[in-house]
Amino acid sequence: MYLIAVNLLAFLCFGIDKQKAKLHQWRISEKTLLGIAVCGGSLGAICGMRIFRHKTQHRKFAVGLPAILLIQAIAAIVAYTVFNL
Numbered sequence: 001m002y003l004i005a006v007n008l009l010a011f012l013c014f015g016i017d018k019q020k021a022k023l024h025q026w027r028i029s030e031k032t033l034l035g036i037a038v039c040g041g042s043l044g045a046i047c048g049m050r051i052f053r054h055k056t057q058h059r060k061f062a063v064g065l066p067a068i069l070l071i072q073a074i075a076a077i078v079a080y081t082v083f084n085l
Contacts, residue, residue, distance in 0.1 A: 007044030010036045014048025014055070034064065042069040
């Protein structure tokens with residue numbers, strides 16, 4: 001349930017931030033967007049980035065989000081194999 005919620009949050013934050021950017025309003029910080037991804041929302045963040053076409057030209061998002069997802073996937077595999085979770 002946690003991963004579903006955090007990925008949905010990440011996806012929605014990218015959509016909200018894109019809308020705020022269009023309207024020249026106060027935005028969600030890049031630190032917050034990346035923080036949500038690190039907390040398990042990397043897949044939702046990547047989907048939000050692609051679907052809303054937001055932050056796609058920023059290297060820290062275009063490269064960073066897939067890197068975070070890869071690290072999380074490796075950690076999940078290691079946790080599963082080592083700890084039988």
